[in-house]
Amino acid sequence: xxxxxxxxxxxxxxxxxxxxxxxxxxxxxxxxxxxxxxxxxxxxxxxxxxxxxxxxxxxxxxxxxxxxxxxxxxxxxxxxxxxxxxxxxxxxxxxxxxxxxxxxxxxxxxxxxx
Amino acid sequence: xxxxxxxxxxxxxxxxxxxxxxxxxxxxxxxxxxxxxxxxxxxxxxxxxxxxxxxxxxxxxxxxxxxxxxxxxxxxxxxxxxxxxxxxxxxxxxxxxxxxxxxxxxxxxxxxxxx
Numbered sequence: 001x002x003x004x005x006x007x008x009x010x011x012x013x014x015x016x017x018x019x020x021x022x023x024x025x026x027x028x029x030x031x032x033x034x035x036x037x038x039x040x041x042x043x044x045x046x047x048x049x050x051x052x053x054x055x056x057x058x059x060x061x062x063x064x065x066x067x068x069x070x071x072x073x074x075x076x077x078x079x080x081x082x083x084x085x086x087x088x089x090x091x092x093x094x095x096x097x098x099x100x101x102x103x104x105x106x107x108x109x110x111x112x113x114x
Numbered sequence: 115x116x117x118x119x120x121x122x123x124x125x126x127x128x129x130x131x132x133x134x135x136x137x138x139x140x141x142x143x144x145x146x147x148x149x150x151x152x153x154x155x156x157x158x159x160x161x162x163x164x165x166x167x168x169x170x171x172x173x174x175x176x177x178x179x180x181x182x183x184x185x186x187x188x189x190x191x192x193x194x195x196x197x198x199x200x201x202x203x204x205x206x207x208x209x210x211x212x213x214x215x216x217x218x219x220x221x222x223x224x225x226x227x228x229x
Contacts, residue, residue, distance in 0.1 A: 016161070032215055032216075034217065034218075037221070040176065041222075041223075041225075042223070043116065043118070043120075043204050043206070043220035043221050043222045044157070044220045045220070045225050046115050046116075046217055046218070046219055047115065049133065049217060067192065080138075082171055089157065091157075093216075100147070100208060100216050100218065101145075101147070101159040101162060101170050101172060102149075102157075102206075102218060103157075103159070103160060104156055104157040104158075106156050110147075
C-alpha cells in the first residue's frame with residue numbers, strides 16, 4: 001500500500017524556469033509534509049515542510065502548496081538552477097497514529113538544463 | 115552537513131555474517147531513526163529510538179536489531195545477512211518527536227553490500 005506517491009519519476013526543465021514537483025497521499029491522518037533533496041551517494045537533505053493547518057509555505061526559491069481536500073502537495077522551485085538537479089522525495093508523517101516515522105514517495109529526478 | 119554522522123560509509127560482507135552500523139545524532143537531538151533504501155523498495159522506515167528507548171517499529175526484520183546508548187548514539191545490528199539486505203541504510207535524528215512539526219535530519223548513509 002503506497003500511501004505517498006510521486007507519479008513522475010523524472011522532470012526536465014530549463015534554467016530560470018519553474019520546476020513543479022507533485023506528490024499525492026492517501027492517508028488522511030498525515031499532518032506534516034516534508035520535501036527532501038538527495039544527491040547520489042549522499043543522505044536526503046531537508047528542504048522545506050508544511051503543516052496540515054497551512055496551505056502554503058515559502059522559503060526563498062522554494063514554495064510548498066498543500067491541498068488537503070485533494071490529498072495533494074506540490075513543490076515549486078523558481079527560478080530553477082542547474083544545482084537543483086537531484087532526486088526530490090516527498091515525505092509525510094502522522095503524529096497521532098505513528099509517531100514521527102516518515103513515509104516517503106518514490107522520488108522524482110529533477111534535471112535543470114543550462 | 116546535517117550534523118548527523120554515520121560509520122562506516124561502505125561495508126562489504128558475505129552472506130550469513132553480522133554487521134553493526136553506527137549513528138551519532140545532531141547535538142541536542144534525542145530521537146534517532148533508521149531507514150533502509152533498497153532499489154526496489156525506496157526509503158523504508160525501520161525503527162525509532164527516543165532518549166534510549168524504542169519508540170516505534172516499522173518493517174524491520176527479526177534478524178535486525180537496534181539500540182540507543184546513554185550518549186544518544188545508536189547502533190543498527192544486522193545478522194544472518196542475505197543478498198537482499200544489500201541497501202543504503204540511513205540514520206536520521208530529530209529534537210522532539212512529540213511535536214507535530216518535528217523535522218528529521220539525515221546522515222550520509224552506510225552502503226551495505228552482501229556478497
